[in-house]
Amino acid sequence: xxxxxxxxxxxxxxxxxxxxxxxxxxxxxxxxxxxxxxxxxxxxxxxxxxxxxxxxxxxxxxxxxxxxxxxxxxxxxxxxxxxxxxxxxxxxxxxxxxxxxxxxxxxxxxxxxxxxxxxxxxxxxxxxxxxxxxxxxxxxxxxxxxxxxxxxxxxxxxxxxxxxxxxxxxxxxxxxxxxxxxxxxxxxxxxxxxxxxxxxxxxxxxxxxxxxxxxxxxxxxxxxxxxxxxxxxxxxxxxxxxxxxxxxxxxxxxxxxxxxxxxxxxxxxxxxxxxxxxxxxxxxxxxxxxxxxxxxxxxxxxxxxxxxxxxxxxxxxxxxxxxxxxxxxxxxxxxxxxxxxxxxxxxxxxxxxxxxxxxxxxxxxxxxxxxxxxxxxxxxxxxxxxxxxxxxxxxxxxxxxxxxxxxxxxxxxxxxxxxxxxxxxxxxxxxxxxxxxxxxxxxxxxxxxxxxxxxxxxxxxxxxxxxxxxxxxxxxxxxxxxxxxxxxxxxxxxxxxxxxxxxxxxxxxxxxxxxxxxxxxxxxxxxxxxxxxxxxxxxxxxxxxxxxxxxxxxxxxxxxxxxxxxxxxxxxxxxxxxxxxxxxxxxxxxxxxxxxxxxxxxxxxxxxxxxxxxxxxxxxxxxxxxxxxxxxxxxxxxxxxxxxxxxxxx
Numbered sequence: 033x034x035x036x037x038x039x040x041x042x043x044x045x046x047x048x049x050x051x052x053x054x055x056x057x058x059x060x061x062x063x064x065x066x067x068x069x070x071x072x073x074x075x076x077x078x079x080x081x082x083x084x085x086x087x088x089x090x091x092x093x094x095x096x097x098x099x100x101x102x103x104x105x106x107x108x109x110x111x112x113x114x115x116x117x118x119x120x121x122x123x124x125x126x127x128x129x130x131x132x133x134x135x136x137x138x139x140x141x142x143x144x145x146x147x148x149x150x151x152x153x154x155x156x157x158x159x160x161x162x163x164x165x166x167x168x169x170x171x172x173x174x175x176x177x178x179x180x181x182x183x184x185x186x187x188x189x190x191x192x193x194x195x196x197x198x199x200x201x202x203x204x205x206x207x208x209x210x211x212x213x214x215x216x217x218x219x220x221x222x223x224x225x226x227x228x229x230x231x232x233x234x235x236x237x238x239x240x241x242x243x244x245x246x247x248x249x250x251x252x253x254x255x256x257x258x259x260x261x262x263x264x265x266x267x268x269x270x271x272x273x274x275x276x277x278x279x280x281x282x283x284x285x286x287x288x289x290x291x292x293x294x295x296x297x298x299x300x301x302x303x304x305x306x307x308x309x310x311x312x313x314x315x316x317x318x319x320x321x322x323x324x325x326x327x328x329x330x331x332x333x334x335x336x337x338x339x340x341x342x343x344x345x346x347x348x349x350x351x352x353x354x355x356x357x358x359x360x361x362x363x364x365x366x367x368x369x370x371x372x373x374x375x376x377x378x379x380x381x382x383x384x385x386x387x388x389x390x391x392x393x394x395x396x397x398x399x400x401x402x403x404x405x406x407x408x409x410x411x412x413x414x415x416x417x418x419x420x421x422x423x424x425x426x427x428x429x430x431x432x433x434x435x436x437x438x439x440x441x442x443x444x445x446x447x448x449x450x451x452x453x454x455x456x457x458x459x460x461x462x463x464x465x466x467x468x469x470x471x472x473x474x475x476x477x478x479x480x481x482x483x484x485x486x487x488x489x490x491x492x493x494x495x496x497x498x499x500x501x502x503x504x505x506x507x508x509x510x511x512x513x514x515x516x517x518x519x520x521x522x523x524x525x526x527x528x529x530x531x532x533x534x535x536x537x538x539x540x541x542x543x544x545x546x547x548x549x550x551x552x553x554x555x556x557x558x559x560x561x562x563x564x565x566x567x568x569x570x571x572x573x574x575x576x577x578x579x580x581x582x583x584x585x586x587x588x589x590x591x592x593x594x595x596x597x598x599x600x601x602x603x604x605x606x607x608x609x610x611x612x613x614x615x616x617x618x619x620x621x622x623x624x625x626x627x628x629x630x631x632x633x634x635x636x637x638x639x640x641x642x643x644x645x646x647x648x649x650x651x652x653x654x655x656x657x658x659x660x661x662x663x664x665x666x667x668x669x670x671x672x673x674x675x676x677x678x679x680x681x682x
Contacts, residue, residue: 077292079318080354086289091200095185097212098199101219104257106188109223109248111145112255114184119146119175120168147171149187193225194233206234208274216258217266220248235275236366242267275362285323287358290368292316292504301517302508312516315507317352319345322619326355329614333607334592337361339600341608342369343590344487345615346502348494348582350521353487353504354619367595374466374480375593378571379438380580381459381477383493383535386435388458389446390531396538396657397644397665399428402441407448407472415472417444420572425550430644432657436541436553438570440476447475461526463488463499477571486580487589493536493567494582496628497527530631534658539567539581541641546655549642555579557606561613564625568612570605577605579612585623588616630658637664 077086095103107114143151150170174183193202199222203211207218214222224244225232234241249263258266292314296302302312322345330341337360345355358368367373386394403426406416417440424441434442447455452470459468466481468474484502492499500523508517541547543555543562554570568581575597580589590608593600638647641655646665659665 076312077289077314077316077318079316079320080352081320082315083320085285085318085320091198091204092189093198093200093211095181095188097210098185098188099212099214099219101216102188102199102211102214102223103184105216105219105223105248105252107145107184108251108255108257110148110226112251114145115180117144119171120144144171145187146174146183149183149190150174191226192229193222194229194235205275206273207271215266215269216249216262217245217269217271220245220252220266221271224248234271235273275364285318285320286362286366287368287370288316288318288323288356288504290358290366291353291356291371294368294371295504296508299505299508299517312511313509314505315509316504317347317354317506318504319354319619322615323355325618326357326611326615329611330357330360332614333611334360334604338594339592339604340365340369340595341590341592342373342483343588343611344370344483344502345586345588345619346487346491348491348584348587349500351491351500351502352506353502354586356504365595369591370483372482374482375576375591376478376573377481377486377578378477378573378576379440379443380486380569380571380578381455381475381479382435382438382443383539383567383569384458384462384489385443385446385450385455385475386431386538387493387527387531387535388450388454389431390534390660391528392450392454393663394431394446395659395663395665396430396432396534397639397659398431399644400434400442400445401428402426402434402439405441405445407444415444417441417473417476423551425642429642430639432538432541432644432655433547433549433642435538435569436544436547436641437551438554443475444472448472459489462492477573483589483591486578487587490580490582490589491587492527493532493539494584494587495523497525497529497532498523499526500524530633530660533628533631533634534660536567536628537658539569540565541655542568542570544641544655546653547641549653555609558609558613561610561617563617564620565627566616570609572605574599576600577608579608581612581616583620583625584628585620585625586616588612633661634658635661635664639665 076084079085178186188199190198193199193205196202196205199211202222202225203209203214203218206222207214221234221241224241224247225234227244231237232241232244246267249258249267252258253260253263296314326343326345330343334341340359341357342359343355343357344353346353356370358370358372359365389398390396402419403424404416404418404422406414408414419440420438425439429437429439429442431442431446433439434446452472452474455474456468456470464481464485466479466485468479471478487502488499491502500521503519503521505517506519507515510516542553543559543566544553545556545559547553548556555568564583566581566583568579571578571580576591576593577600578589578591580587582588590612592604592608636656636658638654639645639657640647640651640653641657642653644657644665647654
């Protein structure tokens, strides 16, 4: 009996103590300075001129202007007691705790809308006790200083709806209308997205979105917002998903925005929560004028809607990515081919092959016989590369000519002469991280490579042998103005400036009329468009077409192909060369486009560009080639064909 009395007495004291603490916390929060939610509720992206081009709450909408269907759907599924509690739903928390303990896994959550808003605005998503306590304090502060309507309005204007932030932006993106005009069917779809934006987006995962919609509509029936007839009508209503933002500029920039968010995820100093809902300003390297010019040129030349495009334009001296395209139509496919896709890059590997060759004793005048050839190896395996169009000179040609024509036989001979490991090591050296096999066909770009990797590699050539990481983000600032991240543009000298100078000059011959002989240089058909000097290289497979090119001011790469690897028409190669030329020429027209300074150990010789022989008298077939001092040509030439693995000339 005495024990029972003590227990009751202790329980009463504990109850009074907990009650005092409970109300004391709320009272303390009430008299403390309120948290400024407007300062934190931003996720803004700025271009190179620090002009806003994307921000999830730039289209803020008042609560009274939001469709009641969306409000009711959100409350019903996220927090049915929102207007009854003061920040925490304790009964729901106990129920969730019971379910999770019973199932031995986390099946239910109990966060209220206020808790979610607090977490989204200010906190990381880690599950430490310190973070949980901070979330609780911010939740209480919000409840003490803001009305329920203000909290709900802020929540709806900042939540992530599948890469589109805020209900007004989301409404325009998915349905082409204001959030004030959403029907029950549309509202119940949108209300389901925040639980898992990628998983429940109706554009990318319609089946999942419909399942989530059914759950939400059922909850609305149970909470007496709608009738069962309303539910059935809304669920069965066929909806059309637009997939475009109200702002035309933003619509063209979705692939760039996605790439920025992807880069943010790899920056350790950025809290995970900020990637989901904001609280930060992201200063990017976007050149909006260039981006729109690239988009315009793609649409001008590519009329096949199914043909996909990936393109990246960067500044070689800094690595700043100025423009990026990841596909033709974001509303039809959010897959960003510029950052996620890996395709065969064809002959765009050849500049790096020939850099390695010159590093190992070759010169621009080094010759191989280029005829239809079958290579026979010790294991009785054979390899028979073909030139584009099955065109062969059937004679000795120079390394310079082979590069200008993109001769495949010459490339494979060079590759085998050097040893297959040499090209692999060279490609890794310039930043290719994808898997590379030591096989004869690697010289022809048969490896699957991402376009960003290729931009990194070509930037090394464009930057006089210095490697620098391509990047979209310059700086990230939090809601208080604190710098969370600032890009450190570190340069690493990895290539010889002298050899780079030679390679870059050789690449400028890809549109040189002096090389017209048995074939045409690969970019001769755009020569009239080029008012400046560029290093250019094309690449192609049956299903891929690529162009990479640069000068000291710009590096641009572009790929075209079908997602299912269907063969592409030959005309696509011409189209993307025109896109490249029109875009780059417009971009650099007001810049100083001076070519690279010649290193002191480089000398020039006038030679026949096809044979590599010295020109001793004026000729209509002559070209200035560059050499490292001591390697310039003489009247004699060396025969290298006998030094490569067994071949059979056909």
